Amino acid sequence: MPTISNKGRHMPASPIRKLVPYAEDAKKRGIHVIHLNIGQPDIKTPKVALDAVRNHNIEVLAYSMTEGSEEYREKIAGYYAQKDIHVTAKEIIVTTGGSEALSFAMGSIMDADDEIIIPEPFYANYNGFATAAGVKVVPIASSIEANFALPPISDFEKLIGPKTKAILICNPGNPTGYLYSKEEIQQLAALVKKHDLFLIADEVYREFTYDNKQHYSILQEEGLEANAIVVDSVSKRYSMCGARIGCLLSKNKDVILTAMKFAQARLSPPTFAQIASEAALETPQSYFDDVIEEYVARRDVLITELKKLPGVKVAVPQGAFYCVVELPIEDADDFAQWLLEKFEIDHSTVMVAPAAGFYATPGLGKNQIRIAYVLEKNQLVKAVHILGKALKQYNSNS
Numbered sequence: 001m002p003t004i005s006n007k008g009r010h011m012p013a014s015p016i017r018k019l020v021p022y023a024e025d026a027k028k029r030g031i032h033v034i035h036l037n038i039g040q041p042d043i044k045t046p047k048v049a050l051d052a053v054r055n056h057n058i059e060v061l062a063y064s065m066t067e068g069s070e071e072y073r074e075k076i077a078g079y080y081a082q083k084d085i086h087v088t089a090k091e092i093i094v095t096t097g098g099s100e101a102l103s104f105a106m107g108s109i110m111d112a113d114d115e116i117i118i119p120e121p122f123y124a125n126y127n128g129f130a131t132a133a134g135v136k137v138v139p140i141a142s143s144i145e146a147n148f149a150l151p152p153i154s155d156f157e158k159l160i161g162p163k164t165k166a167i168l169i170c171n172p173g174n175p176t177g178y179l180y181s182k183e184e185i186q187q188l189a190a191l192v193k194k195h196d197l198f199l200i201a202d203e204v205y206r207e208f209t210y211d212n213k214q215h216y217s218i219l220q221e222e223g224l225e226a227n228a229i230v231v232d233s234v235s236k237r238y239s240m241c242g243a244r245i246g247c248l249l250s251k252n253k254d255v256i257l258t259a260m261k262f263a264q265a266r267l268s269p270p271t272f273a274q275i276a277s278e279a280a281l282e283t284p285q286s287y288f289d290d291v292i293e294e295y296v297a298r299r300d301v302l303i304t305e306l307k308k309l310p311g312v313k314v315a316v317p318q319g320a321f322y323c324v325v326e327l328p329i330e331d332a333d334d335f336a337q338w339l340l341e342k343f344e345i346d347h348s349t350v351m352v353a354p355a356a357g358f359y360a361t362p363g364l365g366k367n368q369i370r371i372a373y374v375l376e377k378n379q380l381v382k383a384v385h386i387l388g389k390a391l392k393q394y395n396s397n398s
């Protein structure tokens with residue numbers, strides 16, 4: 001009997017998707033499931049992006065350049081310049097989503113058994129990319145009480161050893177919604193320089209910052225050129241997750257040369273999606289202003305409603321469109337499944353992502369869930385109402 005790999009056995013299932021079969025069953029029973037579990041925005045993709053594909057009369061859908069079309073990369077460099085991030089087209093590799101940029105980054109700088117320090121809770125798929133690369137994730141806990149701010153630098157230092165190659169942050173954070181300040185980035189910059197580590201920043205939510213807070217990229221930090229690798233994506237920025245376009249940015253030539261070899265192995269990023277993504281760069285600022293206004297309104301409604309529920313703790317997000325919520329229960333996995341299998345109000349229930357899968361430390365986050373506020377305000381109000389009633393019933397049953 002042929003056997004699968006140990007790596008395959010250890011590959012984690014996505015905590016965001018693993019409850020899908022229960023949701024499907026609920027839907028078959030006629031239940032309306034409100035999806036708070038997945039970061040698929042309901043915002044419309046900019047028309048310029050879709051029109052660019054509609055109006056293109058390609059006759060041969062050919063491969064593009066491995067690093068992405070030159071024209072597109074030149075324009076991306078222009079986009080970054082507007083954000084005070086100064087990179088050339090040669091410092092950009094267009095990838096198949098931010099996901100591929102993450103795996104190129106890990107593959108380019110880390111060998112099997114090397115260690116990467118990541119503040120937890122973190123985007124759950126980092127576990128998957130690390131497992132695929134044979135790399136060990138060393139988590140460092142951030143807390144809901146501190147709104148998931150950067151843990152003290154002294155805590156990072158305690159974890160740095162001979163196998164440590166990199167620190168990975170997500171800014172603004174999924175699932176935390178935390179936006180690292182310039183000072184926090186500068187502390188990390190000093191740390192990685194001191195210990196000759198890479199600093200990978202996943203900045204796919206760069207546009208989504210609230211309350212007049214500014215995003216500060218690691219590539220804005222002078223002197224970090226050798227250490228900094230940025231992962232980016234069009235998925236959330238333009239609500240075009242299905243395009244599958246992202247990029248990896250670095251001013252470190254060795255990183256780019258190495259990542260290029262990984263990129264050559266998969267030939268090229270998707271051609272049509274690059275056309276859409278290039279056109280998306282023409283999206284006017286007013287689009288983002290409207291989207292951000294909408295997310296702020298949703299966040300405010302969600303947080304206000306959640307705070308009314310007894311025993312519920314929530315970190316107020318300053319960016320992205322997620323928040324981590326602590327519930328007065330012991331096991332959010334069980335609760336989330338129960339919501340789909342056993343609970344309904346007027347034929348509706350909610351689907352949430354149990355937060356334990358966003359932690360690498362066993363036992364952490366067991367009483368937490370992640371909520372994505374990618375639905376309209378009235379749906380969010382309804383969802384929290386259902387959650388409140390469900391908590392009461394769940395706790396009275398157990």
Ligand SMILES: Cc1ncc(COP(=O)(O)O)c(C=O)c1O
Pocket residue numbers: 039096097098099100123170174202204232233234235241244245246
């Ligand atoms: C923090 C973060 N990084 C990367 C990704 C990957 O995005 P994509 O591959 O769609 O660009 C996601 C998607 O949800 C994300 O939330």
